[in-house]
Amino acid sequence: NDKLKILVTGGAGFIGSHLVDLLLSQNHQVVVLDNFSTGKLDNLPSADRGLSIVNGDIRYSDTVEQAATGCDAIVHLAAVASVQASVEDPCGTHQVNLVGTLNLLEVAKKQGIKRFVYASSAAVYGDTNELPVSEATQLNPLTPYAADKLAGEYYIDFYRRQYHLKPVIFRFFNIFGPRQDPSSPYSGVISIFLQRAQANQPITVFGDGEQTRDFVYVAELVRLLEQAVTTTEPAAMPMNVGNGKQTSLNQLLAAIQDFSSHPLDIRYSNPRSGDIRYSCADNQRVREQMGFHNQYPIADGLKRTWEWM
Ligand code: NAD
Ligand code: UD2
Missing domain, CATH: 3.40.50.720 (NAD(P)-binding Rossmann-like Domain)
Known part of the structure; x- marks a missing residue:
């Protein structure tokens, strides 16, 4: 060792x-x-x-x-x-x-x-x-x-x-996770959404919220x-x-709503130019080479990040 x-x-x-x-x-x-x-x-x-x-x-x-x-x-x-x-x-x-x-x-x-x-x-x-x-x-x-x-x-x-x-x-x-800085509009979406939710501020979704990411x-x-x-x-x-799973922004918001004490103020606006619609990793290689497998459901990570904020 x-x-x-x-x-x-x-x-x-x-x-x-x-x-x-x-x-x-x-x-x-x-x-x-x-x-x-x-x-x-x-x-x-x-x-x-x-x-x-x-x-x-x-x-x-x-x-x-x-x-x-x-x-x-x-x-x-x-x-x-x-x-x-x-x-x-x-x-x-x-x-x-x-x-x-x-x-x-x-x-x-x-x-x-x-x-x-x-x-x-x-x-x-x-x-x-x-x-x-x-x-x-x-x-x-x-x-x-x-x-x-x-x-x-x-x-x-x-x-x-x-x-x-x-x-x-x-x-x-x-x-995503604790210590991710939410201060810029180009910060990770989860850090921005959580911070807005806790501050009871409006949350802006660029597009219809059905775009996905592999968090x-x-x-x-x-x-x-x-x-x-x-x-x-x-x-x-x-x-x-990546985890090989897609999560949409609307799914994220539903999960955040679950542990927020007040209703989220969600506002849909135009999609961001250059935005990718769907993203998902094929993670076969990292699973085979490194034995990588997902242990944290996204919701658990969200909860921990929420508690940290
Ligand atoms: P971060 O900005 O928190 O971390 C980058 C760190 O590098 C900071 O502590 C910063 O002070 C330091 N740094 C910047 N310029 C430097 C310089 N010239 N000399 C010395 N230090 C310098 O961002 P992060 O999200 O922790 O990203 C870490 C790495 O992961 C980066 O290489 C990033 O490109 C990569 N990455 C991150 C993500 C993500 O989702 N966060 C996705 C893909 C790749
Ligand atoms: C990620 C990286 C980016 C680049 C890109 C390449 C981060 C933080 N960003 O961008 O650096 O590598 O991948 O493809 O890792 N959104 C909202 N409201 C907000 C903020 C974001 O709706 O307040 C949307 C955004 O338009 C996008 C999604 O949320 O559809 C994710 O945005 P992001 O900036 O967290 O990450 P992404 O994948 O666009």
Whole structure:
């Protein structure tokens, strides 16, 4: 039962901080590298001997090099995670989402760090008509965010072939849970709906609410990330991380209504331009390769997130 020293980039963010909690609970040493652009110090435990925090930027290779020193593995989650931000500032977000990733790969090569877990996105598939979406689905990155995520996958594969990197690439579908920030209109829909419901504010549904997403509770995801970073022979292929189930916005709202004390004020408006109608992962690969299976019904995750808010 080997204890590792693991670099988690973006470890102060929504997903990263849950992973940090899990790794620390298993007595691994954790180094968080985060520039706190969207991440928060409050997301991290205030005093844990296993945790060190580097307030730094993955755009700078010397920062990355220092943070990675002595680490056995890297989970690379730091990114400008907002698609909208990438549309507004493609150059700025590219420096983080692609060049930052390359800085990490170079450091892994230099320091002989083999294990590298990467957060890619279902955005690489774009607006596909194929359902469920398997990894064999035609790639169609429609935004700078998606293009950088996909390019990151290709660079990682180069380091795998050339320098014997042992990467694990996950394409996350819609992740939700405590600590997801509801403050932007492009935040995860669940965090927005829950926050509005609790504040007794109107909830806007873009379209008829029959659009679906494949939602994954963050605790499910980080168990998978932990498994990927600690197992000896990881799978190299990109793997979808979804539950293989679709939930519509109207179903979400019905579930939220169940634990809300007042009637929700739901307002339907025009669909968002570029919005995907249905999304569902074919998760056969991650089930076969990692034994991934859904343990949290969406309603339980919703309830926990509701209680956290
Ligand atoms: P998040 O914004 O909470 O986390 C990103 C973290 O990276 C933040 O803590 C932020 O401060 C940090 N960061 C940003 N730029 C940085 C820089 N230049 N240097 C150092 N740190 C930097 O978002 P999240 O939802 O936790 O996303 C984590 C990862 O998962 C991202 O790579 C994101 O693209 C990916 N992802 C998320 C989802 C989702 O549904 N949440 C879906 C697909 C992919
Ligand atoms: C997700 C990602 C996005 C990008 C995209 C690629 C998140 C938060 N967003 O967008 O970054 O990768 O996938 O396909 O993970 N909605 C409402 N009311 C609201 C907010 C949202 O009706 O107040 C709708 C929205 O129009 C969409 C659905 O809810 O139909 C889900 O929206 P989202 O922003 O949570 O996620 P998504 O899948 O559009």
